[in-house]
Amino acid sequence: MLFDLYLPQRVLFGPGSTYRLGEEARRFGKKVLLVTGRRSLKETGNFERVTTPFVAAKIEVAFFDQVDPEPTLDTVEAVRECARQEKCAVMVAVGGGSVLDAVKAAAGLFYEEGPVKDYFYGREITKHRFPWIAVPTTAGSGSEATTNAVLIDREAKKKQSLRHPFWLPEVAVVDPILTMAQSRELTARAGLDALTHAIEAYTYRFANPLSNAVSCEAVRLIVQNIHTAYRVGRNRDARERVMQGSFLSGMAIQNAGVGAVHALAHTIGVRYNQPHGLVCGVLLPHIMAFNLPLVEEKYAALAVVAGVVPPGTDTTAAATRFVAYVRRLVEKLGLPSRIGALGVKEADIDELVEATLPANSLKTNPRRVTRPELKEILHQAL
Numbered sequence: 001m002l003f004d005l006y007l008p009q010r011v012l013f014g015p016g017s018t019y020r021l022g023e024e025a026r027r028f029g030k031k032v033l034l035v036t037g038r039r040s041l042k043e044t045g046n047f048e049r050v051t052t053p054f055v056a057a058k059i060e061v062a063f064f065d066q067v068d069p070e071p072t073l074d075t076v077e078a079v080r081e082c083a084r085q086e087k088c089a090v091m092v093a094v095g096g097g098s099v100l101d102a103v104k105a106a107a108g109l110f111y112e113e114g115p116v117k118d119y120f121y122g123r124e125i126t127k128h129r130f131p132w133i134a135v136p137t138t139a140g141s142g143s144e145a146t147t148n149a150v151l152i153d154r155e156a157k158k159k160q161s162l163r164h165p166f167w168l169p170e171v172a173v174v175d176p177i178l179t180m181a182q183s184r185e186l187t188a189r190a191g192l193d194a195l196t197h198a199i200e201a202y203t204y205r206f207a208n209p210l211s212n213a214v215s216c217e218a219v220r221l222i223v224q225n226i227h228t229a230y231r232v233g234r235n236r237d238a239r240e241r242v243m244q245g246s247f248l249s250g251m252a253i254q255n256a257g258v259g260a261v262h263a264l265a266h267t268i269g270v271r272y273n274q275p276h277g278l279v280c281g282v283l284l285p286h287i288m289a290f291n292l293p294l295v296e297e298k299y300a301a302l303a304v305v306a307g308v309v310p311p312g313t314d315t316t317a318a319a320t321r322f323v324a325y326v327r328r329l330v331e332k333l334g335l336p337s338r339i340g341a342l343g344v345k346e347a348d349i350d351e352l353v354e355a356t357l358p359a360n361s362l363k364t365n366p367r368r369v370t371r372p373e374l375k376e377i378l379h380q381a382l
Helices: 017-026 047-056 073-086 097-108 116-120 184-202 209-231 236-255 260-272 276-294 296-305 315-332 346-356 371-381
Strands: 011-013 031-037 060-067 090-095 132-136 148-153 158-163 171-174
Touching: 011 017, 011 236, 017 047, 017 090, 017 132, 017 171, 031 047, 031 073, 031 097, 060 073, 060 097, 073 097, 073 116, 073 148, 090 097, 097 132, 097 148, 116 148, 116 158, 132 236, 158 260, 171 236, 184 209, 184 236, 184 260, 184 276, 184 296, 184 315, 209 236, 209 296, 209 315, 260 276, 260 346, 260 371, 276 296, 276 315, 276 371, 296 315, 346 371
Parallel strands: 011 171, 031 060, 031 090, 090 132, 132 171
Antiparallel strands: 148 158
């Protein structure tokens, strides 16, 4: 077995870890570019929690608060240009996966001369990245632990990953307190995104011992705590454990990969302008059912680890019950069970299939997915 491992350089995890932001940023200079979404940081009451450490450390802060829920190439260009004009020493990404991905790409391409679009379509990245710090406010994307940024070319209606091995942040500050003001809807979508990462990494065609270990633990943490975090948003223990699961699932996909759920989610998400976590949650049970014949033992193992079935349960029964459990969990978290609710129509299926077939994550799905099979999956999910 051959595999490469990419791990975060430094992680500060735990309630209150945000207050160490000032001392971490100070290592790079006296001015930061704080990048956020358009409203969420202020609406959740986390603005002062994030900015106070910079004030205490006497660090000047420039703001960029225009990242959309699904980051585009134009957004990355704007972040990169803002950091250049403001002459900042470090970028600090505070938000969900969209914010972290936008800053990751902007920092990664900071010293490159060409437009972001060139690199999105394959131009070689030759320069070292600009310093950046990841501060996730959702428990879902795991972007603080990955080297890829998922971006959209709006003109071409194309969504894919832009990545480089050295794009991990200098430090990830993972504070579960920042997730406690999340809406139920966002908690559900983010949590199912993380669960999808963990399950797909565990069943990835080229999984390795590290990815298996962390994805298995991520599944346990998320399955056992996501519904509590959804139902009782201020439950600190549940929030912390789901955040742990999200971070571990990010590590898992970084060191293994994803599968057919993500291949389809990128296509459907950009076509119908739907949030990534929502699309993943709707698709996950359908793809799990499709993959079941080839990963029965792995699903059975996850069922035991997550407490869905007791140890010693027949493998086939355990695996089948795990798929059924995930299907019920999606419904309990308020997500639709069919892709028709996302806007997909039967007349769209052929076009969706053709747009999805080139995806690399389709090729690493544990069960081979051909054009007819992809059509069948979409028809059954409709």
